[in-house]
Amino acid sequence: MFGQLVINGMAVGSLYALVALAMVIIYKASEVPNFAQGEMAMVSTYFAYMLLISDRVPWQLALLGTLVFAFVLGMVLEFLFVRRAKEPTVLDLIIVTLGMQLVLHGLAGWKWGPDQKDFPLPISDTEVVQVGGVVISYLNLTTMITALVLMGLLYAFFQYTKIGVAMKATQQNWMAARINGIRTNHILGITWGISSVIGALAGVLFAPTSTLDPHLMWDPLIKGFAAAVMGGMNSLVGAALGGYLLGFLENLFGLYISLEFKSIVAFLAIVLVLWFRPSGLFSKHYERRV
Amino acid sequence: MAALLKVDNLTKHFGGILALDHLSFEVQEGEIYSIIGPNGAGKTTLFNCISGLYRPDKGSILFSGQELIGLKPHKIAELGIARTFQNIELFSHMTTMDNLLLGRHIHLRSGVWHSLLLPWRKSLTAREEVAHRARIEQIIDFLELQSARDQFVKSLPYGRQKLVELGRALALEPKLLLLDEPSAGMNTEERQDLFFWLQDIKEDLGITIVMIEHNMQMVMDVSDRILAIDFGKKLAEGLPEEVANHPDVIKAYLGEDEHESAAVARQ
Ligand SMILES: Nc1ncnc2c1ncn2[C@@H]1O[C@H](COP(=O)(O)OP(=O)(O)O)[C@@H](O)[C@H]1O
Ligand SMILES: [Mg+2]
Numbered sequence: 050m051f052g053q054l055v056i057n058g059m060a061v062g063s064l065y066a067l068v069a070l071a072m073v074i075i076y077k078a079s080e081v082p083n084f085a086q087g088e089m090a091m092v093s094t095y096f097a098y099m100l101l102i103s104d105r106v107p108w109q110l111a112l113l114g115t116l117v118f119a120f121v122l123g124m125v126l127e128f129l130f131v132r133r134a135k136e137p138t139v140l141d142l143i144i145v146t147l148g149m150q151l152v153l154h155g156l157a158g159w160k161w162g163p164d165q166k167d168f169p170l171p172i173s174d175t176e177v178v179q180v181g182g183v184v185i186s187y188l189n190l191t192t193m194i195t196a197l198v199l200m201g202l203l204y205a206f207f208q209y210t211k212i213g214v215a216m217k218a219t220q221q222n223w224m225a226a227r228i229n230g231i232r233t234n235h236i237l238g239i240t241w242g243i244s245s246v247i248g249a250l251a252g253v254l255f256a257p258t259s260t261l262d263p264h265l266m267w268d269p270l271i272k273g274f275a276a277a278v279m280g281g282m283n284s285l286v287g288a289a290l291g292g293y294l295l296g297f298l299e300n301l302f303g304l305y306i307s308l309e310f311k312s313i314v315a316f317l318a319i320v321l322v323l324w325f326r327p328s329g330l331f332s333k334h335y336e337r338r339v
Numbered sequence: 340m341a342a343l344l345k346v347d348n349l350t351k352h353f354g355g356i357l358a359l360d361h362l363s364f365e366v367q368e369g370e371i372y373s374i375i376g377p378n379g380a381g382k383t384t385l386f387n388c389i390s391g392l393y394r395p396d397k398g399s400i401l402f403s404g405q406e407l408i409g410l411k412p413h414k415i416a417e418l419g420i421a422r423t424f425q426n427i428e429l430f431s432h433m434t435t436m437d438n439l440l441l442g443r444h445i446h447l448r449s450g451v452w453h454s455l456l457l458p459w460r461k462s463l464t465a466r467e468e469v470a471h472r473a474r475i476e477q478i479i480d481f482l483e484l485q486s487a488r489d490q491f492v493k494s495l496p497y498g499r500q501k502l503v504e505l506g507r508a509l510a511l512e513p514k515l516l517l518l519d520e521p522s523a524g525m526n527t528e529e530r531q532d533l534f535f536w537l538q539d540i541k542e543d544l545g546i547t548i549v550m551i552e553h554n555m556q557m558v559m560d561v562s563d564r565i566l567a568i569d570f571g572k573k574l575a576e577g578l579p580e581e582v583a584n585h586p587d588v589i590k591a592y593l594g595e596d597e598h599e600s601a602a603v604a605r606q
Contacts, residue, residue: 214437221431222430224392225424227416228391228412229442230413230445231441231444232413233413
């Protein structure tokens with residue numbers, strides 16, 4: 050019973066972790082919680098949907114195309130809207146991301162309509178593998194593995210690649226990065242691109258368990274945001290752990306207390322963390338630069 | 340001999356404040372050229388214009404004959420200009436080693452796609468990496484930073500952080516080094532070391548240095564020539580003794596003292 054709980058928690062937690070990672074990567078670079086993250090993922094998921102139902106490309110290629118689309122979408126949004134703000138405050142940037150959210154939501158409603166579509170990912174949500182006493186659907190297994198692989202890739206990227214290191218540097222000290230020869234504008238664009246790809250993965254893996262409509266990512270976004278806050282907003286490891294913890298707590302709550310009110314767990318978690326450990330459960334506390 | 344750096348009629352204002360007022364001077368290759376002046380004279384603003392962080396209103400900055408105005412900071416770094424800041428700018432959550440490696444960013448060949456593939460091509464880039472690390476080790480030895488090597492920069496004392504910043508600037512292998520108050524916050528011994536290092540940087544590494552410095556002892560000892568400015572304008576320029584004894588310079592510094600005693604009197 051408990052093992053099943055852990056697995057279920059991890060499966061949904063993987064989605065939260067992906068969204069949280071996407072948010073934290075942008076937060077560290079642009080210092081704004083990106084409220085458009087969910088809609089960016091939703092639009093990318095629609096893009097995947099169009100490729101998948103077209104029957105002209107194999108689904109693997111469709112997914113690859115979606116990731117490329119998501120990357121470009123992130124870069125374009127950063128270039129068109131975020132970069133326009135000259136010496137913005139956090140509030141300015143929040144308004145910009147909220148604006149992007151509205152635009153993307155409106156576009157999706159106009160292009161694809163409000164009706165709910167089945168997302169035809171050929172990975173089964175109902176067929177299961179059984180390990181010990183624990184059952185897990187192929188989709189959940191895929192989600193968990195995807196999240197883990199992605200975390201490994203992210204780690205290698207930030208540790209070993211020139212761009213990854215430059216990205217870390219830009220996040221820590223924008224001015225020092227620039228005079229060291231780092232093209233911080235490019236770095237910001239790429240940051241948004243990568244974040245958008247991670248969000249798109251979450252969208253594509255989440256859509257089959259839900260139905261595809263323009264509200265697809267509202268719930269995962271709030272949960273992912275909660276996970277990011279639990280992790281301290283500034284830490285990739287914290288965001289991932291926050292996602293898993295939240296998924297687990299939700300399932301625990303759903304089983305023993307109330308299934309209907311499962312969703313309030315995320316909110317409770319945010320309030321409790323902000324109350325007792327405002328810098329996050331897993332992050333060392335950094336003084337803010339002044 | 341052609342000037343390495345030629346600043347001509349440089350003007351920059353912030354709202355009503357004229358921070359640089361038609362400032363002109365030339366720095367020759369291989370010299371240590373110091374800039375002095377009271378607080379708020381426009382010295383840091385000058386550095387910010389040279390390194391591309393500020394865009395001047397008017398004038399020109401030629402580096403080896405190339406116009407710098409309008410170039411982005413990363414481009415200026417690529418041309419071979421490195422700098423330090425008055426208030427240390429480092430990657431404080433990284434180690435000394437990583438900060439110095441980042442100083443070599445412009446020398447890392449890898450472009451976007453190359454770098455995205457790097458984990459799989461580690462053997463190909465390993466040799467390059469070893470060469471970069473060797474260069475860094477030389478700088479670490481030179482500035483005697485061995486004990487700070489693997490420590491996070493934020494955990495180092497202020498004087499050491501200043502050295503790490505100097506090391507990071509050297510890692511870029513610049514032709515021109517801009518130092519903004521390098522000895523500020525250092526104790527006498529550290530300042531003494533810095534004095535020798537600056538001479539080594541000039542003589543052994545052949546790097547031209549433009550230095551903003553408040554410690555007159557340091558300035559007099561190490562500089563080939565000095566520029567004194569106030570209110571963004573040139574007061575005097577020349578050999579250390581000439582500038583130090585220039586009546587306008589003495590007046591500007593006396594003026595500053597008067598401001599200070601007035602401030603003290605008011606308290
Ligand atoms: N970013 C800025 N915005 C507004 N005023 C500035 C800015 N940078 C410098 N100044 C003003 O320009 C003048 C020169 O400053 P600065 O170059 O820092 O002087 P110094 O380095 O010689 O002490 C000062 O009056 C300062 O207040
Ligand atoms: Mg200054």
